[in-house]
Amino acid sequence: MSHSEKETTTNFSKHIEVIVDEAKDMVGDAKDGIRSAYQTSGGSIKEAIDGALSSRDNVVMVRLNTDSLSRVDDLVDAGLLSSRSEAVAFLVGEGTKARADLFDKITSKVEAIRKVKEELQNLLGDTSEKFN
Numbered sequence: 197m198s199h200s201e202k203e204t205t206t207n208f209s210k211h212i213e214v215i216v217d218e219a220k221d222m223v224g225d226a227k228d229g230i231r232s233a234y235q236t237s238g239g240s241i242k243e244a245i246d247g248a249l250s251s252r253d254n255v256v257m258v259r260l261n262t263d264s265l266s267r268v269d270d271l272v273d274a275g276l277l278s279s280r281s282e283a284v285a286f287l288v289g290e291g292t293k294a295r296a297d298l299f300d301k302i303t304s305k306v307e308a309i310r311k312v313k314e315e316l317q318n319l320l321g322d323t324s325e326k327f328n
Contacts, residue, residue, distance in 0.1 A: 248289035249282055258284065 197205075260268065271283040292299055 244290065245277065245282075245286055248286040252285055260284075 268280050268283040268287065271277045271286065272280060277283045277286055
């Protein structure tokens with residue numbers, strides 16, 4: 197290997213080290229930002245993650261758009277969660293908590309719909325007996 201090739205290899209290695217160091221700094225900054233966001237919202241990241249990951253007994257297949265998948269991968273790449281499955285469970289849990297007011301309204305409406313369906317089924321049950 198010539199002197200020029202050695203110098204090029206050395207420079208290339210230095211550039212890679214700089215890129216790796218910058219990436220590590222970015223991951224650290226991301227962790228700090230997320231940690232800060234959760235601490236100001238009254239909880240710790242660990243509590244939020246532990247809560248989201250407890251009792252995960254149900255399996256759901258989901259398709260994500262590119263932007264959402266990127267966010268999931270960011271959580272995994274940052275080392276905050278160990279898999280895409282954990283990241284999605286965390287984000288769904290946090291999303292439902294953040295929009296609890298909306299989900300309370302939805303739950304109320306769904307309960308009303310179920311009650312009406314039950315009343316209709318009872319009505320049809322009574323009617324079908326009259327036709328026999």
